[in-house]
Structures are given as C-alpha cells and as structure tokens.
Amino acid sequence: GTRFAWGAYVFIHYALLVAYISRSGEIVSDALGGAIPAPVAAVVYAATLGGFIYAAPSNLLERFNNTLVAVVLGTFLPLLLIAGSAVEPTNLVDHSQWGGVPNTIPVIALAFVFHNVIPVVAATLEGDRNKIQTALLAGTSIPFVMFVLWDAAVLGSVSAKDAAAAAAMVAAGGSVADPLATLRGTSATAAALVQGFSFFAISTSFLGFVLGLTDFLADGLQLSTGSRNDPRPFLIALVPPTIFAISYPDIFLSALDSAGTFGVLTLFGCMPPMMAWSNRYGFFGSSQA
Numbered sequence: 001g002t003r004f005a006w007g008a009y010v011f012i013h014y015a016l017l018v019a020y021i022s023r024s025g026e027i028v029s030d031a032l033g034g035a036i037p038a039p040v041a042a043v044v045y046a047a048t049l050g051g052f053i054y055a056a057p058s059n060l061l062e063r064f065n066n067t068l069v070a071v072v073l074g075t076f077l078p079l080l081l082i083a084g085s086a087v088e089p090t091n092l093v094d095h096s097q098w099g100g101v102p103n104t105i106p107v108i109a110l111a112f113v114f115h116n117v118i119p120v121v122a123a124t125l126e127g128d129r130n131k132i133q134t135a136l137l138a139g140t141s142i143p144f145v146m147f148v149l150w151d152a153a154v155l156g157s158v159s160a161k162d163a164a165a166a167a168a169m170v171a172a173g174g175s176v177a178d179p180l181a182t183l184r185g186t187s188a189t190a191a192a193l194v195q196g197f198s199f200f201a202i203s204t205s206f207l208g209f210v211l212g213l214t215d216f217l218a219d220g221l222q223l224s225t226g227s228r229n230d231p232r233p234f235l236i237a238l239v240p241p242t243i244f245a246i247s248y249p250d251i252f253l254s255a256l257d258s259a260g261t262f263g264v265l266t267l268f269g270c271m272p273p274m275m276a277w278s279n280r281y282g283f284f285g286s287s288q289a
Helices: 002-031 038-055 058-084 098-111 115-124 129-156 160-171 179-184 188-220 232-247 252-281
Strands: none
Touching: 002 038, 002 188, 002 232, 002 252, 038 188, 038 232, 058 129, 058 179, 058 188, 098 252, 115 129, 115 188, 115 252, 179 188, 188 232
C-alpha cells in the first residue's frame, strides 16, 4: 500500500509537470514568433522557474505566487467578458448529455487537487489551524467560482446545432476544438489575454507541484538538510519531466488526462479520508488513544 501510494504520487506529479513544461514551451515559443523552438523554450522555462523556486526564500516565493495569482485574475476577467458576450442562456438548459458526466469526474478531481501543497502551506503558516483552514477554503473556492463562470461562458455560447456537430465529430473519432484556441482567434487582444492567462495559470500550478514533489522526495530520501538546501530533489523532480516534455511536444492534453484518470481519485480522493479515519478510530471503528 505504501509503495503504491508513493508511486502514484510521483506519477501524478510527473504527468502534470510534463504537461505544464510542454505547454509553457509552446506559449513562450508562440509569443516570440517561433524564434525559439518550443522544446528549447520548455527547457529554459523549467530551468529558469525551477531554479528560482530552488534558490528563492519562502517569503519571496509567497509574494511571487501572489503576484502570479493576481495576474491570472486580471487576465481572466476580460477573457470572461469576451467569451460571455456570445452566451445565450437557453443554450445552458435546452440541450444536455448527462451520460457524459462520469467522464468528466477525473478532470474535475484533477482541477481541485491541492493536497500536495498542504504540508507546504502548514509549514508556511507555522501550523496555525485557523489560518490553514482559511487558506485551503479560499484557495479552493476561488478556482471553483472561476471554473463555474468559465464553463457557463463556454457552454452558453454553444448552440444545440454546434453541440450536435461536436458530438458527431467525437463519435467519428475526431476531436473537439479547444475553446481557448477558438477564443484566441477572435482578436489580437483576446489572443494576448489567452496566452497570458494560460502561461501564468500554468506557472502557479507548476510552482505548487514542484514544491509539493520536492518536499515529498526530500522526506522519502530522508535528507536531513531539507529539500530547499539540497538540489537532488529538484533535479529528480524536474529533469525527467523536462526530458519527456521535449521528447513528446504534443503531450499536454494526454498528460493531463493520464494524471486525472490514473491515481487522482484514489490517491487524493479516497486515501486521505481513509487514513484520517484509521488514525482517529482505527480500521474497524475502535477509538484510538
């Protein structure tokens, strides 16, 4: 059980870091007009941001992450207005396919994975229970509201005819157009907002997952100096995903799908409450002293 959880944890983090590094390389390359190939940009991104995370003190990382979040919110609001301009409320209620809901569960679970940064949050807030609970609640609620608003804007702009065409395309083995790609093609302003939002949103996630994985590796490797003072956890966390990302440059969506399908619901959905129950009441409900 322990080895399975250990392996699943590392796999999920590697899969997501591969996705983040790959996509960030594409964004940087596109922003520079292709002057730098996407694989090279991906390496530069991973090395630069990864090196900063390793070298920066905790208070600087906190301010940096807060700045990234502010930029994400600042680009999301105008994007929402642009996407919402084509919304027809009837599109949200006139057609639905509830049979497709189960397929979305792994993606939803993946979108709200924050368990890996709880040890980092707890250490940063010096074990203050109230502050930790507030941080986790706010950190989950804000993305939840953003997801609901964005989904409403995207789904509300899709007519019944377009939805039927998309369903037929998927049934025929094709793929549905990325809403962000469609929005990016509407105007130069929208394209810049989409690229900025995507880059900074990925960077905030990258930061959190690197910190979570390196702390986990440092604990697993029993490094007495701690992960922030030893480069080995960072090298183990960043080098394999970077190599994989540049070897398979179109792996972004596949990596996200793999991380959501394999392990997230088990590792972050089922195991934490089971472990808490076992710690408090024992495996068979007997109270623990």
